[in-house]
Amino acid sequence: xxxxxxxxxWQQALLVALVFVLLSVAATWPAATDPAHLSVVRPTENDYRxxxxxxxxxxxxxxxxxxxxxxxxxxxxxxxxxxxxxxLLAHSLLMLPVIEAFYNPILxxxxxxxxxLTINGTGFFLLARSVTGHAGAALFGAVCWAFNPAYFPRYQxxxxxxxxxxxxxxxxxxxxxxxxxxxxxxxxSSRWAVATTVFFCLNALSGSHIAxxxxxxxxxxxxxxxxxxxLWRDRRFVGGTIAMTVVIVALLAPVLWPYxxxxxxxxxxxxxTLNISNSSLRPLEFFSAGSHFYRWLDARFGWPSVLxxxxxxxxxxxxxxxxxxxxxxxxxxxxxxxxxxxxFWVLCAALxxxxxxxxxxxxxxxxxxxxxxxxxxxxxxxxxxxxxLAVLASFGVAKLxxxxxxxxxxxxxxxxxxxxxxxxxxxxxxxxxPYDNAPQPLEQFLxxxxxxxxxxxxxxxxxxxxxxxxxxxxxxxxxxxxxVGYSGWQSDENxxxxxxxxxxxxxxxxxxxLVRLDVRFVIVRRDRLxxxxxxxVARQPRLRPAxxxxxxxxxxxx
Numbered sequence: 001x002x003x004x005x006x007x008x009x010w011q012q013a014l015l016v017a018l019v020f021v022l023l024s025v026a027a028t029w030p031a032a033t034d035p036a037h038l039s040v041v042r043p044t045e046n047d048y049r050x051x052x053x054x055x056x057x058x059x060x061x062x063x064x065x066x067x068x069x070x071x072x073x074x075x076x077x078x079x080x081x082x083x084x085x086x087x088l089l090a091h092s093l094l095m096l097p098v099i100e101a102f103y104n105p106i107l108x109x110x111x112x113x114x115x116x117l118t119i120n121g122t123g124f125f126l127l128a129r130s131v132t133g134h135a136g137a138a139l140f141g142a143v144c145w146a147f148n149p150a151y152f153p154r155y156q157x158x159x160x161x162x163x164x165x166x167x168x169x170x171x172x173x174x175x176x177x178x179x180x181x182x183x184x185x186x187x188x189s190s191r192w193a194v195a196t197t198v199f200f201c202l203n204a205l206s207g208s209h210i211a212x213x214x215x216x217x218x219x220x221x222x223x224x225x226x227x228x229x230x231l232w233r234d235r236r237f238v239g240g241t242i243a244m245t246v247v248i249v250a251l252l253a254p255v256l257w258p259y260x261x262x263x264x265x266x267x268x269x270x271x272x273t274l275n276i277s278n279s280s281l282r283p284l285e286f287f288s289a290g291s292h293f294y295r296w297l298d299a300r301f302g303w304p305s306v307l308x309x310x311x312x313x314x315x316x317x318x319x320x321x322x323x324x325x326x327x328x329x330x331x332x333x334x335x336x337x338x339x340x341x342x343x344f345w346v347l348c349a350a351l352x353x354x355x356x357x358x359x360x361x362x363x364x365x366x367x368x369x370x371x372x373x374x375x376x377x378x379x380x381x382x383x384x385x386x387x388x389l390a391v392l393a394s395f396g397v398a399k400l401x402x403x404x405x406x407x408x409x410x411x412x413x414x415x416x417x418x419x420x421x422x423x424x425x426x427x428x429x430x431x432x433x434p435y436d437n438a439p440q441p442l443e444q445f446l447x448x449x450x451x452x453x454x455x456x457x458x459x460x461x462x463x464x465x466x467x468x469x470x471x472x473x474x475x476x477x478x479x480x481x482x483x484v485g486y487s488g489w490q491s492d493e494n495x496x497x498x499x500x501x502x503x504x505x506x507x508x509x510x511x512x513x514l515v516r517l518d519v520r521f522v523i524v525r526r527d528r529l530x531x532x533x534x535x536x537v538a539r540q541p542r543l544r545p546a547x548x549x550x551x552x553x554x555x556x557x558x
Contacts, residue, residue, distance in 0.1 A: 004135040012135055013122060019139075020121035020146065024114045027147055028155070029428045035110040036102070038432040041156045043106075046465050049473035050486045051158050052105045054085060055112075056476040058092025059099045070258055074472050074485030075494050076454050077517060080258040084487040086159040086207035089255060093205075105437050105476070113155055116164045121146040123167035128394035130174055131341050137401060140417065141394030144323040149425050150316045150386050153290030159207040160383060166214050167387075169199040173218055176240075177225040189236075193244050201251050208259075212375055213384040220348055228340045262489070279377040280358020281317055284308035289318040293424045317356065317382045322421045323393050330395030338395075345391045352385035376488075443477035445547050445554065446521070454481035456514060457523040458505070458533075462490075462498035483517070506540040511557060519557055527551040 004012055025032045031040050041048045061069040069089075072081045091112065092099075098111050121142045128138035145151065145167075154161040172195035196218075203214035222241065231237045287304035288294070298305050304313075319327075327349075335342040354361035358378035366372060375381070397417070404410050439447070446455065457471060462484065469486040483498055504510035514522075522543060526534055537543060537555070547554040 004139060007135075009129075012129070013126060016125045016139055016142070017118055017122045020118040020142075021114065023121070023143070023147070024117035027117065027152065027428055028110070028113050028430055031110045031113075031430065031432060034434075036104050036107040037434055037436065038110070039106050039435045040110065040113070040430045040432055042433050043435040043437070044466075044470075045156070046469035046486060047157060048109075049469050050085065051088065052109060053472050053476055053486075054082075054088045055091050055095055055108065055158075056099060056105070057082070058087075058089045059096050060476075060479060062089075062092065062096065063100070069255070072485075073475055073479055073481045074487075075491070076481035076483050078491060078494060080262070081485065081487075083256075083258045083262060084485070084489045086209070087205060087255065088159065088162070088207055090165065090202045090205040091158065091162050105473075106435055109158070112158065112162070116158075116162050117146050120164035120167060123164065123171060124390065127167045127171035127174065128391055130171060131345075131391060132338070132394045132398040134394070134398040134401065136414065137394045137397035140397050140414065141390050143418075144320070144326070144393050144421060145387060145390035147421075147425050147427075148323060148386050148390065149289035149291040149294060149320050149427075150318055151383060152425070152427055153316050154383070155430075160209055160380060162206050163203075163210050163213065163383065163387075165199050165203040165206060166210065166217065166384075169196065169203050169214055170217060170221065172196040172199050173221050174225075176244075177221060177229065177231065179229050179231075190240070193240050197244055197247055197251070200248050204252055205255065209375060209380055209383075212372060213381075213387075216351075217348065217384060220351070221344070224344050224347070225340075228344075279314065279379055280360055280363070281315075281353075281356040281379045281382060282308075282360075284311065285313050285315050285379055286317045288313035288316050289320060289424075290316045291320075291425050291427050293426065294318070315377075315379045315382070317379060319386045319389050320421070320424050322417060322424060323386070323389055326393035326396035326400075326417075327389040328396070329399060330392040330397075333396065333399040335395065335399075342392070342395050345388045345395075349385050349388035349392065352381045352388065356381040356385060439477035440474075441549050442523070442547070442552060442554065443474055446478035446480050449480075449520070451520075452481070453520040454483065454518045455521045455523060456483050456501065456519050457525070458502075459525060459528050460484070460498060460502040460505070462495045462502070481518070483519075506537050506543060508542070511540070511542050514557060521546065522555040522557055524553045524555065525551065526553060 004015070007015065028040060031038050043049075057072050058069070070080045070082045075081045075084070094115060095108050095112055098108050102108070124142040124145050125135075125138045128141040129135050132138060132141075151161075172192055176189070176192040176196050200214065200218060204211040226232050226237075284304055284307040287307060288298075297303060304318075305311075318324075330342065331346055351362075355363050355366060356379050357363065361378075363378045363381075367375070367378070400413060401410055404413060459467065460483075461467060465486060468484040471482055471484055472486045475482055483494075483501070485494070501510055501513065504513075524534070524537060542558040543555040544558060545553055546556040
């Protein structure tokens, strides 16, 4: 790191990207030994399956039916079901080559983790280098962010882990908001506006949580630096910012506009059943982290589990001793001409921490704002808070290095900090689960059937998350329509429809309704159903066996 500043800026970025590829492989080890079959998440996890479904659906729709991207195959016959959950279209774009080449969910997920960490770390390095003016400090801050013990455990939730476009957005916007005397070339300045637009859109299409984080950070940067740097006097800047906003809205509206009519209904329904105090950041969550070191610390000394009286933490909110200590150094050490920049990240970190506190902070007030209501778990605001703390940690490292003239002392400082962080933040080796994710004979049979139609599977339970998540996931191998779905939102109409079919099947009246729903095949899992039900199905002349696989029978509906 002490020699990093001797390289050209593009060489620094390339070297940092290579470093993060290697660090990412090490952090997710041993998945790299067999990335096509070793899953770092238990394959039966419902959210894991569903997020993969969303990534694959985006890739499928972009290549085959882009005009119908909002209408997934779940919750048939309802429309706009893509926005029932996180729109992960940016992840689909990123993984499109891997999906098309291999169509392997486990491989797709493992490659995504490597790419996400690499893009994330490299973007953070560019941001921190611009903000602090020190390449070595920027690299250390990037490592503190990408492998932070409060962030990295989110690798099991790509709708929260895939925040890799956020530092790129902040980096481009920081340059767009730089004083005019630092950007005398109008064409160069306009390029930052274009870059900000691109990265804002990519960030917004990475999931609702990440879209909110990026939107709040961008709005805060624009307000703060416009006032602090007097940019409101620059007509070209004001006009460019307005034009940039209009373009962003025009680009995102075709994808995200269905959220608008759903947002109020979803927020109201969640508000009826969600206790915000249970998802607010409490002392146990704030002092909990997911790395091996902090797990050992808890097992050995009972800290911080003693704060919860034996209760398991709902999430991890502690950014780590190294990151927090360096951030405190960056906060209190005089920042000189970069004081205004440093103060912004202090204020931004305080804002996100106050939101993460839930009922104990500003969430009861700010959480009522439109769109922000989509964040139903306030503790998740600790992710952007840790992001801001990592920027401040870069300031802290830069200040420490400024005070050390001796080269060997600098090397010792970087090496010592790196070793301490490696000890407290290590998660490897990750638990892995061998899994054969090739399509089974049932999925192959359905994929071979021509036309677009629907299927229904029994047992049929509208609220069975495990059964429905499995059906949603396996549908990526045939893309036929299914009546059930898995999401944070389920309409009352779908609940009534599925329950009605379950209660009346296999009557002729029910089969008539299935025909109207364009159902062509009925799948019966015989080992999970009662004998009386199976006998009734066998007596129904309109159901003809089309395929038998062990205890699974596929009936063709006449």
